[in-house]
Amino acid sequence: MLKYPKDLLTLIAHLKKLPGVGKKTAERFAFSLLEWDNKELFEFSEGIATLKERVQACAECGCLMDGVQCSFCDTSRRDKALLCIIGSSRDAYAIEETGNFRGLYHVLGTLLSPLEGKTPDSLNLPHLEDRIKQLGVEEVILALDSTLEGDATSLYLKEELQKNGIEVSRLALGLPLGSSLDFVDEGTLSQAFSGRQKF
């Protein structure tokens, strides 16, 4: 019984590390890469090799920079009275797409998760508090996942920031737009009830 060439197996092992990619999908990817022409493979390989050098996180806010300056930190165009705390740099783009927010961001990089050793120290609270003070932030918006880890992190930050007299809000919980009640889970429905808004 003949097996894949070892160099193909190595590539499959790398592809399997991508999120949601199992053995079968990784194999399919590898065989499809065999059909790419040399130029495409070279450019793809280059993009991976130089990724972290070319796409760096801003030391101030943690968002990704396109070049040497961080557009997310550009206070000439953005409102420094509002600071939105997000889990990962990717979340900033989703929020930008709404067109609803013109303040600054702060990327935590991780959420509290005692099981994975993510304690409050991982959140680097001193840096966050320094920023809030220096920018003169008036309201902090917590925009974290609505999960166990996200909720624990929101609660922790709320308490710490409120100690310093900072106004803290978080994203509303409720029915997703276009959802039918049949398909909404109990927890979401219960949040939508307790957070009902005047109509």
Place this chain on the structure above:
Amino acid sequence: MLKYPKDLLTLIAHLKKLPGVGKKTAERFAFSLLEWDNKELFEFSEGIATLKERVQACAECGCLMDGVQCSFCDTSRRDKALLCIIGSSRDAYAIEETGNFRGLYHVLGTLLSPLEGKTPDSLNLPHLEDRIKQLGVEEVILALDSTLEGDATSLYLKEELQKNGIEVSRLALGLPLGSSLDFVDEGTLSQAFSGRQKF
């Protein structure tokens, strides 16, 4: 509204060329690559850059070689009286896993598809007929997809090979193992009836 850094967009465009990968998945892959360490990224990039140089198809059978010799063509260990025709080099591994076949392979590389300009010329029939003659093949087994293109290709090859008096068989059509009749489509069920076997 801020957008992804341009180098990240380039990488996302490459990732989107992988089979079954849409915009959202490509973005997820790109952000996950940002979290890989440098060593992992370097090895992954290397594996892609050197893929086609290190993993080459055998000029004789079209299967992938692990090194300089083709194990699929090793007639000291495999039966040259049997030749199995497959669509892509990947199919050989699936057949090897069954442990049922010890003959040689012949990779077509494509199937007939007039709409995509895949005419009989694309199948390189002269090379196939040469191999059959030189090896002294007694039976050709067609192991192509059970699709419109696969069936058209099987039919074409059957007619061409039978002209030269070669025995041609093809994989059985019928119920997949462990399938329940409720979930089997009409076409499969109809094939299972007409191909029913003595019990």
